[in-house]
Amino acid sequence: MKIEILGTGCAKCKKTKELAEKAVKELGVDAEIVKVEDFDKILGYGVMVTPALVIDGDVKVAGKVPSVDDIKKWIKK
């Protein structure tokens, strides 16, 4: 599983990455968490506002920090 955090490195983006790491740890799943700061890649997902979280190419949230429970729910699907 690949989890991408889209954002330019602000506090909310960093928080989203931390929450994703926490969710992965708590679920004990094997997932690669990648921070994406390249605008071209971010636009490639059609994302207009960050932070955004993408799991295996599917945009789960954009423009807000998700909760750990939300991330866990998306990982389990």
Added chain:
Amino acid sequence: MISKNGLKNKKFKVIQLQIFNKVQNQQLGENDIMAENTKCACGAANVAIFPCAGASNTGQISNKIAIELVRQEVGNMMCTVGIGARAPGLMKSAESSEKIIAIDGCPVNCARKTLELAGFNVDRHIIISELGIKKTKDMDLKEEEVALALEKVGEILQSE
């Protein structure tokens, strides 16, 4: 679904005041605008602007107005056709927006209807052809019409 509850109207009004700033003659393309505007939601107005960008002078003026509103930092311009396509990135971006502005070129209201069909509530709706600009198929936009539309849109947004 976008709710009006919890909207940061006060902040939005402050940002709206910037709309009367002098029109800049930058020649950035839409992609440049979007690239510049894919920014963190931290501190951003988080207002989504959806122009119809239709095949008429007023449709194209809606696009120019949306670009200008981005320059004025009123909000983030987003792809209306992406909502029609239910593109996940666009849908999620719109869902997180605190306020949605739809700018249609004419009363067919494609932008507003596209958003509503996708389940979004449009907070402000502007129709360019109702601002004193006749809809035609002439794509060579008249600068005076663009300026008039921008002025009227500014008045509408400030009147809220």
